[in-house]
Amino acid sequence: MSVTALVCPKCGAPVRVTAAGRSISVVCGNCASTLDAATPELRLLAEGAAALSVPEIPLGTRGTLAGVEWEAIGYLERSADGDGWREYLLFNPWEGYAWLVDSGSFAFGAAILAEPETIERTARIGNQLWQGKRRYDAQVDLALGEFYWRVAVGETVAVAEYMLGSETLSMERGSEGVSWTLLTPQDPGVVETAFGIAPRMPADPPVPGLTSLWPQMLVVATIAFLALTLVDAVFQSSDPVEVAQLEVPINGTVVSQSAGPIDLPRGRNYVVIRAVPVEGQLDNEWLDLDYTLVNRRSQASYPVSAVAERYRGVDADGPWTEGVERPQVSMAAVPGGRYDLIVEATGQRWQSQYRPDTDQPDRKRLVVMLETGGTDASFYWLAALLLFLWPIILLIMNGDKPEQEDEW
């Protein structure tokens, strides 16, 4: 590289111009005055005003990135909306200029000479389509070294960023025209090693936002739900069997009936007992039902109870009804074996202002159905809910989250 050593006309400090003949301006490293690099005497363009800071990569430092040796010849501190970052102008006599952007991590910026085609929020290069991500105004807060344009502190350019994968296509529009730069993130340690600066603490690996994982979780939940349904199908219950019929007087008298044998084939069994009143609905009446499964061999008993009830009436809001007329109860983990089912039923009438129809029979016929071997539908749906709980929560949170950095 041809390096020309000159003197700052403002403060007399030596000024180094690396890309002599190509650089337009150079900023004195001592007094921050901007000098005209195109003139042999480095004509003073603007006196330095900004306080100087020392670049982490000293200007003049050379480093090799992707097989090309670059020299840091210019340094900018820029900001937008209060957020600052640093940019190094790199130079290679054969490759020309490139940028090294330091925003906590490093990105290498290569100039794009062919202007991409922009349509609304996209930019196209060949068959690559870049999506617009951010637009902002960036200003120069500090400049050191030499540049291929007449740099000035306070200079503002309009920036538009387009994303494709991890790369960013940056368009800057300023008084010098439009320039496009392709920014490629550099792996941790690469730039530090290349330019001999202290290694930075590796940044936390990019963690995709938890809420963005909902599609993957939805797939997992769906597979699990299919497995759940398969289990449910394997343990399908038997068809309901009518095991007893009773006539229950609606006067408080206990009616009892024994039904059997009932064979429970598995080691442990899920048993569902359903009572179905026939020949007319309950009418402001209820039936207390006590079921007991009694093992014929061991006489072990397994009781459960239910209530069949139906009430109706009329109030200020109009007619109303309530009650479960066909109660279903379940018994879990009943040991296998041969059983009898003892059904004890008591019928009662609810005394209310509403007078029941006088032609209602005072006995209710009741059929008791029983099925075995199945699974609990409530448990099935609870498990299904728990499977889809997280994907649904994350989906909702993802929908609520404002799109970050989408400042187009």
Place this chain on the structure above:
Amino acid sequence: MVRHRAVRLFAGWCAIFVLAYWISAYFGWSPFADGPQSGGGGVYAGGPRHK
């Protein structure tokens, strides 16, 4: 497909429920069963029953 740690944890979460459901179905158990109620497993002490 299942690359992220959170997704793997979630797959484990799902596996727990599928396994729990399979075990409960195999043993005829459910947390929502109505019975046997208190006294379950005792010896029947009265009332008619089939002989």
